Amino acid sequence: MKSKTTHSRFKRLTLLFGAMLFAARVVLAADSPNPFLGHWALTIPGGAAGWLGVTESQGKLSASLLWGGGSVLPLADAKVVGHTLVLTRQSGGGRRNASGAAATTETITAKIDGDKLKLTTVKSRPNQPEFDKAEFTGKRTPPLPPAPDLSKVKFGTPIKLFNGLNLDGWKLTNPRAANGWSVKDGALSNNPVQEQGQPHKNYGNLRTEREFEDFNLTLEVSVAPRGNSGIYLRGIYEIQIADSFGRPVDSHNMGAIYSRITPSEAAEKQAGEWQTLDVTLVDRHATVVLNGKKIIDNQPILGCTGGALWSDPLRPGPIYLQGDHSVASFRNMVLRPVVKSY
DSSP states (O other), rough: OHHHHHHHHHHHHHHHHHHHHHHHHHHHHHSOTTTTTEEEEEEOOSSOOEEEEEEEEEEEEEEEEEEEOOOEEOSSSEETTTEEEEEEEEEEEEETTTTSOOOEEEEEEEEEEEEEEEEEEEEETTTTTOOEEEEEEEEEEEOOOOOOOOOEEOSOOOEEESSSSTTTTEEEEETSSSSEEETTTTTTEEOOOOOOTTTOOBBBBEESSBBSEEEEEEEEEEEEEEEEEEEEEETTTEEEEOOOTTTTOOOOOOTSSSTTTTOOSSOOOOSSSSSEEEEETTTTTTEEEEETTTEEEEOOSSSTTTTTTTTOTOOOOOEEOOOOOSOOOEEEEEEEEEEEOO
């Protein structure tokens, strides 16, 4: 039979070991990286493409979100509660917006399973029931590779995307949309006319039937005064086409990767003039030469842009031209696919 002293010593040792084990678990938990950090390709409610980026600085989380169309925008708040990522975005400013309507708060929660997210979004207003609840999914995007050595990249036989005569090789991304595209004077032109007094027409974007991986693309483009269009690489990265002559550089100006990469200088011409673009996409890095000036130099693209056909950055895709905004014309479109990278 053990003595009381032995039993007491054993109990103290057990308690000490338990305390040490708990402390070790706390340290390991503190040292473990937050599993939500990184970039996530989203398929948002309704099937459109989205993107989520989560970062941490000095122990504080921050997040940015792309929700279908528009720009990548910072969220109001990001935190981890237990095993759940909780994101908050708000519209309307304060408790009420300028029109007097109650401001809307959207709460997005995410749970992680390996490299996948299961997310739920729900909206609320003060003193009102929650509404617009929906579920959607996300997938972690692979880490960006280092910038490629473009001098070692080999390009294949040039492919003429537009024959200057008709729309062979092209189709609407949405066959139910109105078609404003036609061939005029050897150029592929879009004219999304809205008839006065008639319901708004939703005009379609035009895409190549073929799909591509990495490539170099050269073309000429003309945009109308105050016009806005876009060229999508792989169907997910928009090169902005806009009448931004005379404006300070911005990620929404001519030649930018829309809302992601700002040109290093303003190289656009006035609206109505033909302008040249030389775009290279290799290993999720973009180089853009506008009117002979390199305005984006082998810069990484973190994720899809607004209006993307899907969010997967590794999936081959078409070249597609934005047709739902304003008048724009394109010609001399030649693509050289990458056949051997460094």
